[in-house]
Amino acid sequence: MTSLSDLPIRDELRGKQPYGAPEIEVPVRLNVNENPFGIPEAVVEDIVASLADAVRGAYRYPERDFPELRGALAGYLGHGVTAEQVWAANGSNEIMQQLLQAFGGPGRRLLSFPPSYSMYPIYAAGTQTEYVTGERGEDWVLSPELAVAAVERHRPTIVVLCKPNNPTGTALGLDVVEAVYEATAADNAIVIADEAYAEFDDTPSALTLLPGRPRLVVSRTMSKAFAFAGVRLGFLAADPAVIDAIRLVRLPYHLSVLTQAAAVAALRHAPEMLAQVDAIKAQRDRIVAELPALGYEPYPSASNFVLFGGVEEPKATFEALLAQGVLIRDVGIPHALRVTAGTPEETTAFLDALGRLRA
């Protein structure tokens, strides 16, 4: 057997680790920010009926530019977004990869603000784009001043602002997006607002900033609030010229007929798919409210997960919770762990398990 280091792998990939949230079958899974309530049965049935039709047509290639799905996504987004401004791919991870393929590359720089989504440096490595970082302030808050300072220091080609930020849950003001957009005007850089958790966020979406900002891209996903992680459907809204750029790099027929049919059907039922968002936010707020009594320090969250500090040994606490059937996430931040807001029962199981560790 050969090892990875024996293969002619590209130099920038040597020694790298793949994305690797543990996949462990346990009763309470609160580690990858899914909607734990699942899909309502009536919606499942309508999606299945659409899939049956799609299978009958599956001897043909899918529509390359999927106008029906783009129209449905535009309708879902609102804010005056049109189908021509929308693009979709197999998860917002593929959206981001396509953006990096179109706008990154050798001699170009991707700027982000760690701790943030762990995939950003991986997209950069995969496209030979240099990965550069800026600082956050107290409690992980990113101010316009800190963001602009990083832009001026690095002169990036692409900036990705995680809004709200994963793994910290921190909200991001539109003033930061606007300031970064202005600061990157001279370099004509692409500014991406990654709004994977927008449906949980009470602050306004960067969609409101799209008019007149052709370099701004708002990235969304059906994986989180929409309870559709397994289908793999991410999307973006931007100026149609950005989509013309992506068409140059996307693989033909990248969205299968099954994916398109499932997503269009689910979007017909958007209110039902999103019906549990308030319940999830209530569990998030409950975690933030209850952790201090257990001796932990939760950070404010505009998302469906909570990062909490005050953890002496994150690895040991992670393992001790796992032994009680509760899977959360060690995101590599010293003395901190991240937990997804679950159903009321799952959240209770997490809080009880954590309480037993302190007892």
Ligand SMILES: *Cc1c(COP(=O)(O)O)cnc(C)c1O
């Ligand atoms: C989960 C997540 C995504 C994307 O997930 P997909 O399932 O690929 O759509 C993107 N950005 C952030 C910050 C996330 O947490």
